[in-house]
Amino acid sequence: MSQTEGARLFRETWIAGVHRHFPGEQKGRFVATSRTAQICGHFEAIEEAPG
Template identity: 40%
Template sequence: MSDLAALGAYRRDPEFRIFREAWIAGVHKHYPGEPKPGYITPWDETPEWEREAAAAVCGQVRDFIEVSGGGHAARLTREQKGHFVAICWTAQMYRIFEDPKPGYVADWTDLPTWQRETDADIFECIERTV
């Protein structure tokens, strides 16, 4: 599914929720200490721009997995999977915001470990559903 199709379908397709659910699970698993409330806000309470971005990234990951066929995406390292999610997210932040917050578009090497691990969890969660 293309980004544009994902954007139009994010409200109709409950599968896009897996991005947010994987994010929340990853935050609970990897975040040191008590996470910020915004990090664990349920899908229905998440701001619309964030749901749109999550749906688009979920669609990009699905497309990549489907196009690679035959399990080739499984050959990516865990770090590469997380990096893919982070790059897709960064692209969405530039699409949505004229001047996104630096934390929304941070380079992979600047992301905290918990966030890198969570991004890898997101890819692997989507991978299991394809």
């Protein structure tokens, strides 16, 4: 199996698992790395802070 075929198989398997655990219509969503999510969450908390 080539690297491209392996990557495609991994992607298809990953997506099938997501659909199995989260059935229904999927919404387009960016899945951030944990560090990116922490930074975005930090900025959102600052923007929502009173004063």
